[in-house]
Amino acid sequence: MELRTRFLPRMLNSEVEEYLRHNDIIIVPVGTVEMHGGFPLDSETVISEAFALRMAEACDGLVLTGLPYFYAGATASGRGTVQVSIRQGIDYLSAIAHSLLRQGFKRQIYISFHGPAHMTCSPMVRDFFDETGVPILYMDLSMQMGRSAKDLFRSFDDFHAITVGAYQIMGRLEDVPLTAEYSAPHTQSCAGFADLFGLAYQSAAVGYCFAEPQDHMPTTAVPDEAARQALADQGAELIGKLVERMDMPRVVSQLRELKAYNDGAGEKYPWMPSAWNTRV
Numbered sequence: 572m573e574l575r576t577r578f579l580p581r582m583l584n585s586e587v588e589e590y591l592r593h594n595d596i597i598i599v600p601v602g603t604v605e606m607h608g609g610f611p612l613d614s615e616t617v618i619s620e621a622f623a624l625r626m627a628e629a630c631d632g633l634v635l636t637g638l639p640y641f642y643a644g645a646t647a648s649g650r651g652t653v654q655v656s657i658r659q660g661i662d663y664l665s666a667i668a669h670s671l672l673r674q675g676f677k678r679q680i681y682i683s684f685h686g687p688a689h690m691t692c693s694p695m696v697r698d699f700f701d702e703t704g705v706p707i708l709y710m711d712l713s714m715q716m717g718r719s720a721k722d723l724f725r726s727f728d729d730f731h732a733i734t735v736g737a738y739q740i741m742g743r744l745e746d747v748p749l750t751a752e753y754s755a756p757h758t759q760s761c762a763g764f765a766d767l768f769g770l771a772y773q774s775a776a777v778g779y780c781f782a783e784p785q786d787h788m789p790t791t792a793v794p795d796e797a798a799r800q801a802l803a804d805q806g807a808e809l810i811g812k813l814v815e816r817m818d819m820p821r822v823v824s825q826l827r828e829l830k831a832y833n834d835g836a837g838e839k840y841p842w843m844p845s846a847w848n849t850r851v
Contacts, residue, residue, distance in 0.1 A: 577627045600683065605647075607790070610734055611746050611747065612652070620741055642688075646781060664695045669702075682709070704849040723813065736803050739803035754792040757783075760783045
């Protein structure tokens with residue numbers, strides 16, 4: 572079917588129901604609102620939303636936007652940062668996932684570009700499977716960059732380009748301010764604890780906060796509109812290339828195949844939570 576928009580909140584209910592007659596894919600960008608150098612506070616939300624749109628276009632999915640308030644982490648020292656606990660985020664996201672399943676979205680994909688987001692998304696995804704028997708997926712976009720596109724990302728300048736490109740994709744390029752104030756190199760004030768931070772995956776090893784606003788983070792200079800547009804074009808192209816390498820048609824196909832595989836395992840081992848909870 573031809574869609575007027577892929578963003579579920581912008582659709583009519585009748586349009587969603589028509590979509591669900593032939594497909595069941597929804598991509599959920601999980602964001603944050605936190606201090607981010609010379610970029611707006613919602614920059615990591617916007618990056619996830621832009622990726623979600625391109626991913627949905629690649630696999631005929633919809634996108635559920637409007638989820639910017641989750642665990643921010645060490646940036647809570649910034650007064651613009653909205654900090655929600657990990658437990659609260661898990662419960663909220665779980666409620667959304669259960670609603671989406673009742674609505675008919677059997678293939679759900681949660682994505683984030685925010686480093687600590689795995690602490691919210693991964694537990695929810697695993698518990699959801701035990702509760703419903705339905706495998707839903709979490710994709711860590713920063714991990715995808717390191718795994719599938721090291722050749723595309725040679726420096727932090729490419730990361731900053733992705734940020735600006737995401738705002739362009741979402742029709743919000745002018746929200747990126749013209750400034751060079753935050754572009755000076757900076758060594759994080761907590762760098763002396765890197766050995767501790769490296770003992771578990773991304774921000775999950777130990778509690779800490781950033782003592783200086785510059786710790787998150789120096790951002791590339793955007794001195795004028797021409798520089799902003801050049802960054803946006805570069806970043807939008809990088810997002811497109813990375814999504815292409817993700818091979819979203821294969822991802823959503825595997826989700827369907829995994830459901831059948833899990834159902835077979837449930838018949839064989841009915842005491843597994845995923846089998847037990849769907850039969851009682």
